[in-house]
Amino acid sequence: MTTVLLAILLGAAFGFALDRVGATNPGYIIRMLNLTDLHLMKTILTGIGVASILLFGGLLLGLVDPGHLSVKTAYYGVFLGGLLLGVGFAVAGYCPGTGLTAMATGRIDAVFFVLGGLVGAGAYMLAYGGIAGTDLFTKIAGGDATLAPVAGTDYPSILGAMSGEWLGLAIGVALIVVAWVLPARLGDGRTMSAPAE
Amino acid sequence: MTSWQQVPLPWKAGGLLLGLVFFAAVLLVKPIGVSTQFVIFDGILWDAVDASVVVPSEEAKSGFTSPNAYLDKSGGKYAKSVANPLNYGFVFVIAMMAGALMSALLRGGVPKSERAMPQVWRANFGDSVWRRYAATFIAGFLVLFGARLAGGCTSGHMMSGMMQTSLSGYMFAAGAFLAGIPLAVYLFSKEG
Numbered sequence: 001m002t003t004v005l006l007a008i009l010l011g012a013a014f015g016f017a018l019d020r021v022g023a024t025n026p027g028y029i030i031r032m033l034n035l036t037d038l039h040l041m042k043t044i045l046t047g048i049g050v051a052s053i054l055l056f057g058g059l060l061l062g063l064v065d066p067g068h069l070s071v072k073t074a075y076y077g078v079f080l081g082g083l084l085l086g087v088g089f090a091v092a093g094y095c096p097g098t099g100l101t102a103m104a105t106g107r108i109d110a111v112f113f114v115l116g117g118l119v120g121a122g123a124y125m126l127a128y129g130g131i132a133g134t135d136l137f138t139k140i141a142g143g144d145a146t147l148a149p150v151a152g153t154d155y156p157s158i159l160g161a162m163s164g165e166w167l168g169l170a171i172g173v174a175l176i177v178v179a180w181v182l183p184a185r186l187g188d189g190r191t192m193s194a195p196a197e
Numbered sequence: 198m199t200s201w202q203q204v205p206l207p208w209k210a211g212g213l214l215l216g217l218v219f220f221a222a223v224l225l226v227k228p229i230g231v232s233t234q235f236v237i238f239d240g241i242l243w244d245a246v247d248a249s250v251v252v253p254s255e256e257a258k259s260g261f262t263s264p265n266a267y268l269d270k271s272g273g274k275y276a277k278s279v280a281n282p283l284n285y286g287f288v289f290v291i292a293m294m295a296g297a298l299m300s301a302l303l304r305g306g307v308p309k310s311e312r313a314m315p316q317v318w319r320a321n322f323g324d325s326v327w328r329r330y331a332a333t334f335i336a337g338f339l340v341l342f343g344a345r346l347a348g349g350c351t352s353g354h355m356m357s358g359m360m361q362t363s364l365s366g367y368m369f370a371a372g373a374f375l376a377g378i379p380l381a382v383y384l385f386s387k388e389g
Contacts, residue, residue, distance in 0.1 A: 003226065003285045010222050011289035014229060015296025017214045019304075022205025024297055027315030027389070033374075033381030034317075036388045039208055044356070046212020051219035051360040058224065070228050072348050072358055074365040081347025082354070082372020085340050089373060090381040092336035093315060095351035096344055097231040099337065100290065101297035106307050109314050112330040116337025121235035122243075123338070124345040129266035136346070140364065147362040158364060168362045175359075179212065 015101050021047075024102040026093025026109070033090050035186045045179035052172030056165045059150065066152030071144040077136040147171075204304050219356055226285065228361065230353030232344035233275070234290040240268055240279035251276045267345075317389030347372070 021043045022028040031037040058064035072078075089095050094102060094113045102110035131137075142156030149157045150164035157164065205211060222229045240263075244250040254262035258272025261280050268276045278284050301307060310316075314329040322328060344350040347369050349358065355373065358366020 004283060004288050006226050007285045007288035008292040010218070010226065010229075011292025012296035012299070013218050013221070014289075015293035015298075016300045017211075017218050017296075018293070019297040019300035020204055020206050021211035021215055024301070025205075025311075025315065027311075027317045028205065030315065030317050030381055030385055031388065033377045034385040034388075035378065035382060039205065042208035043205070043211040043215065046208060047215030047219065048356055048359045050213055050216025051223075051356070052362070054216065054220040055223055055360055058220075064224055068223050068225075068227055069361055070357075071361055071363045072354060072365045074363075074368055075348075078347045078354070078365050078368045079372040081343040081345070082369040083376040084343025084346065085350065085369075086343075086373040086376030086378075087380055088336035088338070088340035088343065089351075090377040090384065092333040092340070093318075094333065094336070095340060096235065097293065097350065097352045099340070100231065100294055104294035104298040105301035106312055108312050108326075109329050109333045113333040113337035113340075116334035117235050117341035118239055118337075119334075120338035120341035120343075121232070121345055122239045124342050125236060125239060125265055125267040128270070128345075132266060140368075145364040147364065150362075164362060171362060172360075176212075179208065 014097075015104070018098060018101045019105060023098045024105050024107070026098075026102065026107075029093040029095075029098065030090070033093075037185050038182050039184055042179040042182055042184070045175045045182070049172045049175035049179065052168050052175065056168030056172065059152075060165045060169075066150060069150065069153055069155075071146055071153075071155050073143045074140040074145055075137045075143075076140070080136065202304065204300075215356075219360055223357075223360075228353065228357035229289075230286070230349055230357060231290055231293070232341060232350035232353065233278075234287055235341050236267070236275060236345065237278045237282070237287055240265075240275060241282055244279055251279045253280075315389070317385055317387075320387040320389030321385050 018024055022040055028040045032040040092113050094110060099110050099113040103114050141158055145156045146164055148159040148162035148164035148167040219229055251261055251263050259274050259277035261273045261276040263269040263276040313326045318329055347354060354366050354369035
């Protein structure tokens with residue numbers, strides 16, 4: 001029951017945050033991807049950076065249970081799937097999470113996105129049996145690899161001689177620096193800093 | 198001074214908020230992910246019309262099995278979620294939608310002119326709503342097929358993955374932006 005309560009609290013916080021940062025607005029996502037307005041890119045990079053610093057800082061201080069990490073497997077299909085997702089992401093301005101939340105805020109095009117998504121996920125369920133044994137799923141770097149080893153976990157890593165925690169902290173800081181120096185826009189015209197809605 | 202009511206939030210405040218939520222999820226439970234729940238919802242619908250899709254099994258690690266290879270994967274872990282929709286991942290996604298709705302209501306909702314399509318779409322492809330709906334339907338298909346092939350989406354792979362320094366998170370983000378940026382630059386030449 002506690003987990004369901006946490007699911008409600010964390011899920012609601014995530015949905016609220018997605019809407020507040022503008023990610024439920026496909027216009028902002030499209031204008032990030034066509035490089036005319038990088039506001040959302042700066043937000044996302046800062047978000048990953050902050051989360052990374054808190055996570056690895058917390059791990060170093062013993063405040064975070066390393067067992068809560070969950071590193072996904074690396075295989076060729078990850079990249080190919082990323083490419084496919086990128087195509088739809090650009091056309092619609094939605095990804096799975098922002099499509100569902102946009103639908104909840106009353107966007108009708110998002111309803112069609114979610115319906116297409118349910119059909120796409122269903123097609124994958126049916127296709128999986130036929131592609132499961134292929135090279136698409138050949139693991140890379142031992143599978144569920146991190147960049148460097150993290151204490152208390154047995155994930156394989158690429159850079160064995162380094163501390164995963166300190167690398168995670170450094171990457172977190174680097175992402176925030178990139179967010180800081182990235183211009184809000186590359187082209188000319190309006191930006192999101194003007195009230196856009 | 199900017200108000201917390203401003204949408205979108207300034208990137209520093211927005212990034213901090215997003216980062217705190219992603220961290221809180223790992224601290225308290227596990228990394229955030231969304232796209233799996235499309236499969237679970239499909240499975241629930243499928244199981245409702247054909248009860249043989251998910252069945253209890255003492256041999257399966259999860260206690261459930263499915264004739265569908267994907268639902269049966271990893272000891273039937275998806276089959277189990279289909280059989281018990283009141284699980285963490287599924288409730289998380291329902292609550293996520295409720296949270297977004299709450300935020301939208303607090304800021305007065307999405308303007309009517311924006312509900313069918315964003316301005317940048319209108320500027321490049323005109324006012325036809327059915328063109329937009331057809332395009333987002335096909336895009337949704339590609340996004341979820343791609344996310345399932347990759348084993349995660351923007352939340353699970355990119356945000357949660359990169360924050361944990363996962364190799365797979367970087368591979369996924371590289372693919373998504375390598376395809377997404379050139380295509381968006383090509384499709385949306387008028388800013389809107």
